[in-house]
Amino acid sequence: MGGKYTFGRILPEDTWPLRAAVLWPEKVAGPECALPDDEAPGVFHVGALMDGEVCAIATFMPQCHPSLDAQISYRLRAMATHPDHRGKALGRGTIACALAELDAMNCGGVWADARHVALGFYACLGWEVTGPSYTVPLRGLHRLVWQRLGA
Numbered sequence: 001m002g003g004k005y006t007f008g009r010i011l012p013e014d015t016w017p018l019r020a021a022v023l024w025p026e027k028v029a030g031p032e033c034a035l036p037d038d039e040a041p042g043v044f045h046v047g048a049l050m051d052g053e054v055c056a057i058a059t060f061m062p063q064c065h066p067s068l069d070a071q072i073s074y075r076l077r078a079m080a081t082h083p084d085h086r087g088k089a090l091g092r093g094t095i096a097c098a099l100a101e102l103d104a105m106n107c108g109g110v111w112a113d114a115r116h117v118a119l120g121f122y123a124c125l126g127w128e129v130t131g132p133s134y135t136v137p138l139r140g141l142h143r144l145v146w147q148r149l150g151a
């Protein structure tokens with residue numbers, strides 16, 4: 001029975017299956033999918049859920065980027081939507097859910113190292129896509145994407 005998607009905070013370990021399945025295929029879903037700062041102060045995880053299944057994930061960490069102004073103080077990491085649930089605005093909704101929280105915290109903006117295959121997604125969401133391409137080992141070509149929040 002297909003229910004409705006809901007968006008909200010999830011636990012760090014709730015991200016592990018999609019991190020392994022979508023982002024880091026050489027890893028097994030489990031503790032090896034944890035990022036070192038997953039449980040650090042200020043870090044939070046959001047997701048799209050349906051009938052208890054985590055269908056999309058994103059992690060937000062307090063961190064500035066050397067090329068951006070210091071008000072852009074959060075970094076998005078490990079954004080993924082399950083292949084069976086793509087094109088249903090789950091990525092958009094997951095990010096919107098987190099940006100509402102960040103805006104309420106008076107965070108001035110958010111950035112990410114974005115895979116080339118996902119640049120169109122961030123552009124659709126209104127993020128800036130800037131600077132040169134660079135290679136992240138194992139993960140391929142990336143570019144900096146960012147979005148200002150607040151006034």
Ligand SMILES: CC(C)(COP(=O)(O)OP(=O)(O)OC[C@H]1O[C@@H](n2cnc3c(N)ncnc32)[C@H](O)[C@@H]1OP(=O)(O)O)[C@@H](O)C(=O)NCCC(=O)NCCS
Pocket residue numbers: 022023056079080081082085086087088089090091092093113114115117118119120121122124125
């Ligand atoms: C990128 C990804 C998260 C998008 O998730 P999704 O839930 O399918 O995205 P949404 O349905 O919310 O899409 C929002 C908008 O972006 C567009 N979009 C989504 N993926 C896109 C892509 N790869 N290229 C161009 N546009 C894209 C959609 O068409 C939609 O546009 P619309 O609102 O104008 O119709 C998903 O494809 C994914 O997990 N990819 C593999 C992992 C990955 O690359 N993660 C990002 C790492 S930086």
